[in-house]
Amino acid sequence: MSKRILKGRVVNDGSASGEAIVIDIPFSFIGDFDLSSGCLSKGHPMEGKVLAGKILVCPTGKGGTVAPYIAYEAMKKKIAPIAILCQKADPILALCAITIDIPMMDRFEGDITNLIGTGDQVQIYGNTGTVIID
Amino acid sequence: MILTKEEEAMLAGKKGQGIQKAISILVKYGKAFNAERLVPITSSHIWAIDPYEFLLDITDGVDKLGVGITTTHPLSGFFDMDKWQEMGVPDSFAKAEAKLFNKRLPIYKRLNVLQTFTCLPTLVGNSIFKGQIISWMGSGVQLMANSLIGARANREGITTVLAAAITGRTPYMGLLKPQNRLAEIIVRLKGINITNCTDTDLQAVSYYIGEKAQDKNIVIDGLPNSLAFESLKSLLVPLAVSGAVGISHIAGVTPEAPTTRVALGGKKALDEIIVGKQEMQESYAEYPGQDGENVDLVVFGCPHLTVTEIGQVVTLLHGRKVSSNTRLWLGSAEQIITLAGRMGFIDIIEQAGGIFARCCMASVPFGRLPNGTRTLATNSIKAAHYISRLTRARVIYGTTQDCVESAITGVWKR
Numbered sequence: 001m002s003k004r005i006l007k008g009r010v011v012n013d014g015s016a017s018g019e020a021i022v023i024d025i026p027f028s029f030i031g032d033f034d035l036s037s038g039c040l041s042k043g044h045p046m047e048g049k050v051l052a053g054k055i056l057v058c059p060t061g062k063g064g065t066v067a068p069y070i071a072y073e074a075m076k077k078k079i080a081p082i083a084i085l086c087q088k089a090d091p092i093l094a095l096c097a098i099t100i101d102i103p104m105m106d107r108f109e110g111d112i113t114n115l116i117g118t119g120d121q122v123q124i125y126g127n128t129g130t131v132i133i134d
Numbered sequence: 135m136i137l138t139k140e141e142e143a144m145l146a147g148k149k150g151q152g153i154q155k156a157i158s159i160l161v162k163y164g165k166a167f168n169a170e171r172l173v174p175i176t177s178s179h180i181w182a183i184d185p186y187e188f189l190l191d192i193t194d195g196v197d198k199l200g201v202g203i204t205t206t207h208p209l210s211g212f213f214d215m216d217k218w219q220e221m222g223v224p225d226s227f228a229k230a231e232a233k234l235f236n237k238r239l240p241i242y243k244r245l246n247v248l249q250t251f252t253c254l255p256t257l258v259g260n261s262i263f264k265g266q267i268i269s270w271m272g273s274g275v276q277l278m279a280n281s282l283i284g285a286r287a288n289r290e291g292i293t294t295v296l297a298a299a300i301t302g303r304t305p306y307m308g309l310l311k312p313q314n315r316l317a318e319i320i321v322r323l324k325g326i327n328i329t330n331c332t333d334t335d336l337q338a339v340s341y342y343i344g345e346k347a348q349d350k351n352i353v354i355d356g357l358p359n360s361l362a363f364e365s366l367k368s369l370l371v372p373l374a375v376s377g378a379v380g381i382s383h384i385a386g387v388t389p390e391a392p393t394t395r396v397a398l399g400g401k402k403a404l405d406e407i408i409v410g411k412q413e414m415q416e417s418y419a420e421y422p423g424q425d426g427e428n429v430d431l432v433v434f435g436c437p438h439l440t441v442t443e444i445g446q447v448v449t450l451l452h453g454r455k456v457s458s459n460t461r462l463w464l465g466s467a468e469q470i471i472t473l474a475g476r477m478g479f480i481d482i483i484e485q486a487g488g489i490f491a492r493c494c495m496a497s498v499p500f501g502r503l504p505n506g507t508r509t510l511a512t513n514s515i516k517a518a519h520y521i522s523r524l525t526r527a528r529v530i531y532g533t534t535q536d537c538v539e540s541a542i543t544g545v546w547k548r
Binding site: 030069 | 159162163166167181183184185187188271272273276288289290291292293294308349378498499500520523524
């Protein structure tokens with residue numbers, strides 16, 4: 001498939017490139033993320049799938065106010081996602097990205113969780129608000 | 135975003151590196167949600183469990199906080215500095231927590247942070263009033279501040295509240311703006327006589343509403359204005375557990391909502407949620423107990439118990455003994471436990487075999503239960519929600535009376 005270019009809004013600046021993991025329900029670092037493994041946690045529909053080092057794609061965030069703590073600990077352990085792309089940034093998920101300073105973008109034309117598939121190679125350029133899918 | 139000269143100086147690093155880091159988080163966060171400016175806050179309530187390196191960075195060169203009062207949330211899941219051994223919390227976990235706590239403590243002391251360690255800051259000296267802008271952590275306290283007092287709090291995370299305490303500012307957005315506080319959804323109870331409900335019934339009602347309302351502002355119509363604080367707390371806190379509600383007007387109680395019409399700003403509600411007995415039972419049914427199953431641990435105090443709630447447990451437990459196979463924990467603030475001691479409540483609970491703890495009783499964001507804890511009973515649906523997801527234990531949600539009985543017999547029965 002040829003390269004596709006998407007435009008979105010920059011929530012937290014920066015560039016990243018890597019493999020996408022797409023979760024089609026709202027995500028929270030507290031409850032959905034296993035800090036001992038860097039994977040999606042027990043009870044999640046995608047339990048066991050790796051988030052560490054991936055570009056997280058999800059509709060939005062949700063839930064608990066201590067999530068930035070988990071994100072920070074994940075970063076320290078080098079098992080955090082390297083960027084977040086979502087349809088609509090919620091305050092807590094945005095704060096996670098800002099706290100650990102990974103690129104985050106939202107508000108794409110169309111549903112980002114359909115535009116990108118798990119395993120796609122994705123490049124994010126915060127300075128131009130551009131996402132390139134190989 | 136428009137910044138004042140002083141804020142520009144902070145951002146340029148002229149007031150030190152810690153303040154620079156703090157304000158840069160707030161500015162980035164504000165920009166992401168189209169805030170035009172920062173506004174001063176009158177009160178802050180922070181976590182005292184911040185990641186150590188993060189805490190060190192953000193307080194670098196900071197000698198004084200930018201806000202008059204800062205209180206602290208409870209320590210993390212089941213770790214009470216003085217009680218963990220008695221509680222049976224595993225050594226390896228508690229010792230690591232103690233080490234971290236002692237590393238962080240001098241920083242909080244230097245900044246004159248009040249070591250309240252409770253999720254009920256208004257009951258222990260953090261007084262707030264209608265219209266005041268505050269930056270507090272904890273989904274439950276944010277919701278209670280907005281809905282019971284009319285102070286203005288956003289649903290926000292641990293890093294912005296710390297940054298706000300340091301700079302004395304927060305981005306002007308969301309529920310801080312009067313126009314964003316109006317109710318969007320109307321909630322009505324049908325076939326439920328609120329005055330006959332236990333506080334666990336009210337939590338079950340609230341848990342159902344939260345799941346339906348998600349992150350919308352709501353107004354609950356048709357309640358008497360005579361409900362006690364404990365009942366109001368029960369009616370509010372689960373809304374931010376199953377959902378992400380930031381403000382729930384209770385018509386006739388919430389200062390901004392003398393009536394449902396005012397709460398809605400004179401507009402028509404977007405939607406209506408009707409709650410009846412069946413919906414209430416659905417919440418109980420998510421955490422069911424089976425007759426005759428063993429109960430290893432009974433947990434009270436999520437949110438922390440008021441002295442009235444401690445008194446209720448005392449009445450049920452007086453002169454009886456907790457089963458030798460079961461542990462009973464009661465979580466509250468140190469200041470409230472002191473009052474309970476003055477009332478003679480501590481003696482009664484401790485003679486029965488119960489233990490007072492001052493930590494978070496919901497396991498958030500992680501906690502270690504005593505080895506061998508397979509089944510746990512609680513009268514808090516918030517604790518049931520989080521403990522069942524964050525630990526391996528099976529969790530039963532039931533009334534205070536059923537929970538106390540299971541602590542005494544060691545067996546669930548209702």
